[in-house]
Every structure is written in C-alpha cells, then in structure tokens.
Amino acid sequence: MKPPPFDYHAPRDLGEALAVLAEVGAHGKVLAGGQSLIPLMNMRLAAPEHLVDINRVAALDTVDAGRDGVRVGALARHAAVERSEAAVRVQPLLRTALRLVAHPVIRNRGTVVGSLVHADPSAELPAVLTLLGGTVRLARHGGAQRDVAAGRFFTGPLESALQPGELAVSAFFPALPPRTGTAFHEVARRHGDYAVAGAAALVTLDDDLRIAGARAVFVSAGPVPVLLDLTEVCERRPAASVDWPAVERAVRERLDPDADIHATAEYRRHLSGVLAARALRTAAAVAAGDPGRSGEERDG
C-alpha cells in the first residue's frame, strides 16, 4: 500500500528542526532512517500530518567513542555504528546487538536513536540501552536539553518519554567497568526477524573470577525491555560452579511475557531462562578474557 499524504519539512540544521517540531507539536513525526516508520505508513498504521525529515541535519550524523562510553547522534545509521572500531572497543555489546537487528540492507538506513525512540519491546537496542544504564538526550526549541535514563525512557510498547515537540538528538551507551563481559543471545523464527525471545547479559567478575554482578535484559518479554538483577542467584561463584538451572528458574519465575501467534507465554518464559543462562555464561567467559568467546551468538 501507499503512505497517506503529509506535509513535508526538510530542515537543514538542528535549530530549524527544533523550530519546526515546536510548531507542529503532537501532529509531527521525525523521519530519520524510516525503516520502521515508513512500513507503518505504507500499511496505514501511522498517518502523521507532518513529517520532519532530519536526513539533512549533518551535525546529527555522529558516533563519538570516549573513555566513558559511546554517544551516538540521531542520524548515525546502524551500519555506521556497527562498523566503528572505536565504538566497539569502548562498548562491544553495540556491534553484537546490531548484528541481530534486521538485515544488513535495513541497517544501512536505519538509525540507532530511531530504534530507541521507536521503543519496540522486541527490539535489541532498547534492551542494550536498558542493560547498560544508558541515556537518551532530548532537545526542544527554546528549552534546555534533558537526559532521560533508559529505565524511564521506555514507557510502553512503542511508547517513550519523548514529548511532542522534542527531538532525540543522541543516545549515550556507557563503557563497561573492568573485568566485565557482555553477550546477546536470541531466537527468531527467521534470520533477521524480531526475536521470539532473547536475553542480553552483563557479568562483572571479582579478582578471583567469581561473579560479582550479573544482570540480564529480555526482549519480547513485556511492554518494555525487562531488566533482572541475577547477582544473588549466582551466589558469587565462578561461572563453572553456578547453579545454572536455578538461574533459569529465577528468570522464569520473574518474567511474565505475553502469548501471540509465534509463541505461548510458557514457551517464551522457558526460552528466556535458557537464553539468559547462555548469555550470562558467555558474558562471564568474555569477562574472564576468554579470547574464543566473542559474546555474539544467534541461537536457532
């Protein structure tokens, strides 16, 4: 199908973009990569009156990797972040997760910040931002910028804390603490599809390589990315002697996913437990410096 008509705005710089967004308010929608928005418009599930195309705002096309983390501008494509060696050195989970996002051709156009604002609870990047405790920076015309923590940014399925008139100008993915590893495991019906279930994990080891911190975040498990702290159930043991079935049980007990045509809630709970244990073990191996484990894996 074809998208419904809309008024088109093509600002050349950030100031102009914010001014237009202020003017159109709740009737406006930002177009960056368009890989989620345009399908919704083609299927007439979305019909914004005004589209503010930020593709000409070159100042937003940035990937800045510093010691503290990676700041990704609103126009940075998935592919650009995926290819950035500097970004991978500071925050390896970005590349791991991006390789699970759709297909390479979609990633050439889609943007990281766009995926965050789209706020799909099945998507990888909102989960990554949640796991890492990142932030989204929002700007508005004539007002101060505000940074919103991931935990407060995702408010429901396809809903975020972004207010009418605001533009998400960048997102910040914090760097990893020392002796910390990450991993992302998911199961999808077809390569590149949204995951039926998936877990990203972050594990920090102490000086004796015992698990000092273990968190996991789940996709397709609730209205927003679901973050669980599993440190206690890992009992500060080395990964090899953790009671992994107990970890899987803890995950199953604490998740309440929905059923749909792809999977029952029970199957999603089961998969989430299995994938969390796998991701935590992989993350622990990465944290221990096992060069054979890259942290990135597609299951099934």
Next chain:
Amino acid sequence: MAEARHAISLTVNGVVHEVRVPARRLLSDCLRHDLGLTGTHVGCEHGVCGCCTVLLDGEPARSCLTFAVTADGHEITTVEGLAGPDGTPSPVQRAFGECHALQCGFCTPGFLCTVTALLRDTPAPTDDEVLEGISGNLCRCTGYQNIVKAVHRAAELTAEEGAP
C-alpha cells in the same frame, strides 16, 4: 486541495533527473512511474522481500522504505545501471545467468544490486558472509543454492577481470 509537489533532483545511473513529486512518493514508485525505470521491482512494500533494493550513494537500500524527497540530491543506481556503458552485463549479472540463479526473475534486480555492493565491500566472501549478505532478499523460486553459487562465481569473474 491538490497535494503539494516538491521539485527534486535525482542522479540515477549517472543521469540527472528533475521531477516534481508529492512528499509521500516512495523512491520505488518515483523510479518506476516518474522515471520509467521499471527494472526496480516492488514486492511487499514494507521492507521484507528486498526486490526494490537499489544503491543509494553506493549503499544498498530499500527504495520502498525511502521517500523520493529524502533522496533529493543523491545518487542512485538501479539494476538498469549495473551493466557496462556498452551494455555488457556486469560480472554479477553474468554469474547469475551462468549459474541459473534466477527463475521467474522478480527478485533478481534486488539481488543484483545487493550482491554488487556486497562484492565491492567483500571481494572474496565466505559462505557465511554470502548468506548474511543476501539474508534480506527473498526468492520464492530457486531455493537460493544457485544464488549462493552465483555470488561466488561473480567474485571469481570480478577477480579475473580486475576491479572495474
């Protein structure tokens, strides 16, 4: 009220085209209906099938998930632009023919554009790199085996003939 039209300039296969389109005109429809370049096929119109893949500033992109107005001022290569100036099919096109990598041909323009960029970036891909590279393109006829063979064959042909 008539829908507003926007004057845009697209460089398609090296030729500059000035057209006036409504903002909602998809790049795929602009290429096919406004410019008459019907080699770009439209399958699903929501980014799944890959038939409409073109090269936008050299990178494969879904033309059905791009508005023509966004592409204003940019360079586009469609399947019609892959052959040499004298009409000689490109190595990728020849390899698809040689290896029987197409049957009905509907998906082929998208595959050709995708693979052209894949081999430019990865001149000697592994099987896994080929599968990942074409994972966003659906073919309902071939079962993909001959497409994968054709990608490897195209890599050989390109290497033999030297990079264009």
